[in-house]
Amino acid sequence: MVKEQISVFDMFKIGIGPSSSHTLGPWRAAQRFVESLRTRNVLDKVTGVNILLYGSLAKTGVGHGTDIAVLLGLSGCDPVTFDVDQVTPRVQHIKDSGQLMLSGNYKIDFSYSQDLMFLYQQSLPFHPNGMSLQAFLADGTAVSETYFSIGGGFVVQENDTESVLSEVDLPFPVDTAQELMVWCMRTGLKISELVLENELVWRKEEQTKAGIMEIFKVLCECIYKGCHTPGVLPGGLNVERRASKINNRLLKGRSYHDFDSWLEAIRAGGNDFNYILDWVSCFALSVNEENASFGRVVTAPTNGASGVIPAVLQYYITFHNAYQEEKIIQFITAASEIGSIFKKGATISAAMGGCQAEIGVSSAMAAAALTECLGGSQRQALMAAEIAMEHHLGLTCDPIGGLVQVPCIERNTMGAVKAITAAQLALGSNPDKARVSLDAVVSTMWETAQDMNVKYKETADGGLAIKVPLSLPEC
Incomplete structure (x- = not known):
């Protein structure tokens, strides 16, 4: 097989x-x-x-x-x-x-x-x-x-899964979190380093790094555009775009002319908790407002959850002074490995597993990546991913009007904040004392997905999708 x-x-x-x-x-x-x-x-x-x-x-x-x-x-x-x-x-x-x-x-x-x-x-x-x-x-x-x-x-x-499966000889094959941890223990490699070693099977390291930085470039362009585009989202729900208003309010007139000077203007606002929290929400909103407007985004690991990882990464590079290529590559590679474990052991499709498969997975990916980048061990990174997903279990997918707007856009802000919280908890904890493993959460998520009523799986047949008239604005 x-x-x-x-x-x-x-x-x-x-x-x-x-x-x-x-x-x-x-x-x-x-x-x-x-x-x-x-x-x-x-x-x-x-x-x-x-x-x-x-x-x-x-x-x-x-x-x-x-x-x-x-x-x-x-x-x-x-x-x-x-x-x-x-x-x-x-x-x-x-x-x-x-x-x-x-x-x-x-x-x-x-x-x-x-x-x-x-x-x-x-x-x-x-x-x-x-x-x-x-x-x-x-x-x-x-x-x-x-x-x-x-x-x-x-x-x-149909009858041909070869389109997504490729038989290659990876030096560190991983299907589960336990297998990932074993390889990390044997080699001493960080999760991100192990991913880069595996990527050598497909291409040279410099090509992988260049490709990742191209991904990052699109993420930045999406965030920046979303934070500077006002208006109402298409589709008939009349949802107002909020990222640009938050951006203007938080910057208080500070001047900038491009992405880099914008980051400096953001940093100049200080490190107050509410200020940082507002920016994390703004970053997530900006991406998903672009996504809802047929804008160019990056699956992370899906479009509906595309704001979580960019928001957490933007938080990291902005407020932890980590606007460096090696840190960006470390974050994205570590996140990808966690996402692949969920895809192999469960699903990243809301039509199969509800929104836990999208926001939940993206939050777990971001939590693990942030933990590693902030100096956490491999086990703490996996612990962070477990914490993030554990508190998304059972999350339904109930888009109003079949649009990726309500509640999808705000859910990305929640997923980003949970990822940061999970990372902080893991960094301050001893993984030896953890009672729940990441593999247990992946298995539980899949069982939950199978038990979930189909009306909560991206069909717009249940939940908020049938409770909120299309003529009403977002609450």
Whole structure:
């Protein structure tokens, strides 16, 4: 059996919001379908396509932009490079013209109302996030493929999991926290150092570090843009963006002209507890407001939870004077290893496990990374991850209107604060006296996910999603 071996760049992917499983995953699936047609040498023979969205992808598809993602993926656009300001105009043109440029080169007729189907009452057995793509050819035949978006932008094809599994000979293979701890004890390596050693199987160290810094660059751009963009989020909930107002209030007129001088302006405000707490919330809000606006974000490990790790990392580099490349790389690599343990032992898909699989996992990742960066031992880092997840167990996913806004955006602030608290608790504790292990929490999270009612798993069929009318503003 092939074991799942996850790179830091699997956990952290650059893409477009608002959802990794409902936007980025379907976008990648559509790209794969186009490539499959190209491989079969039938791309120029396609006369029409059908898009079938099942289960959770159907129920919250419009709010999560699943329809938009698939159309752009079929059109040959890439979520890493596509101009986010062109998302709405490009899709609107497809709807208005009744035509789609397949792979960007082949014009076919396409009816949004007839060729894109939301199958609300049907779900495929493998995973709630299922979708089928059908291409009709000029000779009367058709090509059909089914994909599953399994969380964090990971995509598998029906009867073929090779798309996310790669058989490589890692020097330090890790599936559980216990295995990670054994390797750390044998080698004396920090979690982040062990990750960098494993990454050498895929690429040179300088390439890995350069890639991580590119991830960090996108994180910074997202935070900075989110903190300087006022207005109301799209989708009909009329949720007001708050990060820019908090940014202005906290800075009190201090001047700056770019990201670096902005950090200096923030630091100039001091180290009062309330001041720092407000900034942590501001950082998290900024990312998820960008995410909700089809902005460019980084899965961390998902889009819905994309504000937690950036907020904690920004807190670390700003208020601990750690704006250094080696510290940033240490933070992101350590976080990625914790995320991979959750993905292997449980899930990072809200459609499978509720919001504990997104905010909970991201909080655990951030807690462990912060603990290591602040000088904690490997065991204290794992303890921090355990503490963070333990207090997210059972968290439901109940997005109002199927939008990644309420309660998703504020939940990122909660996850960030819990991560910092967990790190502080772990740093001041003796792991020998811990009664709960990280592996026990991972196992418990998975059991909780299986017991959770489906209406609390990103379907908008329960919780706040059915208690708050769409016409009401966020409370």
